[in-house]
Amino acid sequence: MQERVNEEDMVTPGEVLGKGTELKAGKGAYLSPHNNTVYASLTGRRSLLPPSPESPDQRPTVEVIGHKAHGPVPEPGCVVIARVTKVMARMASADIMCVGSKSVREKFSGIIRQQDVRATEIDKVDMHSSFRPGDIVKASVISLGDARAYYLSTAQNELGVVSAESMAGSTMIPISWTEMQCPLTGQIEPRKVAKVGA
Known part of the structure; x- marks a missing residue:
C-alpha cells in the first residue's frame, strides 16, 4: 500500500x-x-x-x-555564489548557484539590499555602481526574506563581485575594492569587488 x-x-x-x-x-x-x-x-x-x-x-x-533529491540549501550564515539578474535603485536580485562549494539543484532567489552591500557609508551605496546583471557575486546569507527570496549580504571585505563581464564581453580584472578593468579596452567599471585572497 x-x-x-x-x-x-x-x-x-x-x-x-x-x-x-x-x-x-x-x-x-x-x-x-x-x-x-x-x-x-x-x-x-x-x-x-x-x-x-x-x-x-x-x-x-x-x-x-x-520531497525530491535536493542539493544544498542556503541557510543563514553560509556563503553562496549567485548571479545578479536585476539591479534596481535600492536592491539587486540574484539567482543562487552554489552554497559553499556545492551547486544547488533547485532555484533559489536572493536579494542584496542597499544596506547590505558594504559595511561603511551605507547611505552612499549606489546599486548600479556596485553590481550589474550577469555579475557573479560571493555573498553571505542573512536570512530567508520575504517573497521566498533569501536576503544576501556582501558587506564583508571578502564578499562582493568575483567575476564580471565588461561592456566589450571580456572577463574583467579587479584593480581595487571598487573597480574592475576590461583587459581588452582598458575601460574601468565600478563594482563592489570581493577582496581576493582575504
Whole structure:
C-alpha cells in the first residue's frame, strides 16, 4: 500500500514550524534568534523526532525532509555564489548557484539590499555602481526574506563581485575594492569587488 503524504505536513521555505522554546531545529529547518521561532528552509515534509530519554533537553527536533533529491540549501550564515539578474535603485536580485562549494539543484532567489552591500557609508551605496546583471557575486546569507527570496549580504571585505563581464564581453580584472578593468579596452567599471585572497 502506498504511503500517502498528508498535505498538512508539507511545508515550504520560510514557513513557521514552531517556537524555539518547544522545538529544536533539525535538518531542513533553522531557528531565527530574534523571535526564537523555527522555520523551514526547504520544501518538503515536516517530521518530528522525539528526544532521546537520557537527553537533558527534552524538546523534540523538527526536520523537513525534502520531497525530491535536493542539493544544498542556503541557510543563514553560509556563503553562496549567485548571479545578479536585476539591479534596481535600492536592491539587486540574484539567482543562487552554489552554497559553499556545492551547486544547488533547485532555484533559489536572493536579494542584496542597499544596506547590505558594504559595511561603511551605507547611505552612499549606489546599486548600479556596485553590481550589474550577469555579475557573479560571493555573498553571505542573512536570512530567508520575504517573497521566498533569501536576503544576501556582501558587506564583508571578502564578499562582493568575483567575476564580471565588461561592456566589450571580456572577463574583467579587479584593480581595487571598487573597480574592475576590461583587459581588452582598458575601460574601468565600478563594482563592489570581493577582496581576493582575504
